Amino acid sequence: xNDTLKISRDIKLSQIFSAxxxxxxxxxxxxxxxxxxxxxxxxxxxxxxxxxxNFLAISQTLPGxxxxxxxxxVGDHLRGAPGAVAAMAGICLPGALLMxxxxxxxxxxxxxxxxxxxxxxxxxxxxxxxxxxxxxxGQKTLERLGDLVFVALAIIGIxxxxxxxxxxxFGVGALAIWWYRPKTGRKGSSQ
Amino acid sequence: xxxxxxxxxxxxxxxxxxxxxxxxxxxxxxKTLTVDVHHWLTSTQLIHLYSVGQMAPGPNMMMVVSxxxxxxxxxxxxxxxxxxxxxxxxxxxxxxRLWNRLEGWPWRNAIQRGLAPVAIGLFMAxxxxxxxxxxxxxxxxxSVAVCTAVAIAVSVFATLIVTHRINPAxxxxxxxxxxxxxxxxx
Numbered sequence: 064x065n066d067t068l069k070i071s072r073d074i075k076l077s078q079i080f081s082a083x084x085x086x087x088x089x090x091x092x093x094x095x096x097x098x099x100x101x102x103x104x105x106x107x108x109x110x111x112x113x114x115x116x117n118f119l120a121i122s123q124t125l126p127g128x129x130x131x132x133x134x135x136x137v138g139d140h141l142r143g144a145p146g147a148v149a150a151m152a153g154i155c156l157p158g159a160l161l162m163x164x165x166x167x168x169x170x171x172x173x174x175x176x177x178x179x180x181x182x183x184x185x186x187x188x189x190x191x192x193x194x195x196x197x198x199x200x201g202q203k204t205l206e207r208l209g210d211l212v213f214v215a216l217a218i219i220g221i222x223x224x225x226x227x228x229x230x231x232x233f234g235v236g237a238l239a240i241w242w243y244r245p246k247t248g249r250k251g252s253s254q
Numbered sequence: 255x256x257x258x259x260x261x262x263x264x265x266x267x268x269x270x271x272x273x274x275x276x277x278x279x280x281x282x283x284x285k286t287l288t289v290d291v292h293h294w295l296t297s298t299q300l301i302h303l304y305s306v307g308q309m310a311p312g313p314n315m316m317m318v319v320s321x322x323x324x325x326x327x328x329x330x331x332x333x334x335x336x337x338x339x340x341x342x343x344x345x346x347x348x349x350x351r352l353w354n355r356l357e358g359w360p361w362r363n364a365i366q367r368g369l370a371p372v373a374i375g376l377f378m379a380x381x382x383x384x385x386x387x388x389x390x391x392x393x394x395x396x397s398v399a400v401c402t403a404v405a406i407a408v409s410v411f412a413t414l415i416v417t418h419r420i421n422p423a424x425x426x427x428x429x430x431x432x433x434x435x436x437x438x439x440x
Binding site: 088092093094118122124128132136159162169173176177184191193221231232239240244 | 275316320364
């Protein structure tokens with residue numbers, strides 16, 4: 064598999080930038096991971112599937128959006144720090160310019176009845192979308208029934224007790240990490 | 255102006271570190287800080303910008319840029335972009351380089367395994383916060399409007415659960431079109 068991969072020193076920064084720019088401009092409707100895989104693994108052959116899955120796992124564990132974390136990790140993997148900057152700039156630029164324009168337009172026309180009505184409809188649809196995304200993420204990620212306890216604790220902390228996301232993240236996060244703590248007493252082995 | 259830019263910097267740098275498992279995790283805090291604490295926009299405006307942001311390509315929290323634009327123009331947008339994306343990018347860069355060296359570290363797997371369900375929980379909590387906000391907005395339009403909104407949300411949810419072949423951006427656009435006729439009178 065590895066011999067079909069491009070050698071990373073042959074990949075130009077401009078190629079990294081334009082590949083991520085294309086993803087940043089075309090990945091409508093979320094699910095950037097699928098677009099990334101199609102470009103990086105299937106089209107450009109810059110990564111193996113295994114490496115892609117590994118980077119995605121790191122992206123999901125760390126704070127930050129999957130799309131930008133993937134850009135940083137893959138960019139760094141291909142061409143070091145400049146590669147990470149090129150990938151990050153590429154994936155962010157189209158959406159950032161678009162949402163900047165949306166901010167300006169919304170400021171001028173957001174209170175027109177027709178616009179408000181459309182946005183109410185869009186927000187109802189967006190709620191359906193995020194709940195569907197949540198369920199799909201859960202199906203993919205949750206392996207044991209016990210995991211639902213941590214899901215529930217986070218929801219209760221935020222939506223019932225209105226705790227800060229920060230406290231819930233650290234509190235429930237620490238509990239969950241402790242729950243999955245290394246089993247044996249091999250302290251200090253292979254740091 | 256400088257004070258506003260500094261406030262934007264502080265708020266969005268803080269929010270960026272909460273985005274474990276995606277931007278939705280930070281949504282409840284995003285609402286508290288931008289709506290209740292700083293009054294940069296109303297809850298309705300936040301939900302509207304967030305919903306439009308769901309249609310935009312690229313990283314799905316790019317809507318934060320439009321909040322920066324509202325508060326302090328182009329400079330505000332730039333500050334928010336940097337504050338929200340730079341800290342996590344630097345962190346990911348550093349941890350990414352460390353990650354493979356931590357291969358044998360037994361806690362690496364525990365962290366990965368443990369944070370996964372917490373990230374889902376935070377995502378769902380953010381979704382519930384957003385859902386509540388939408389219901390509050392639409393309640394003001396009457397009970398028929400609420401039924402319509404629930405019907406839109408449930409249809410989108412069901413469609414996406416059943417098939418992966420449809421691009422969610424089209425469904426949100428569809429919701430907007432239905433909204434144009436259903437929610438106009440309010």
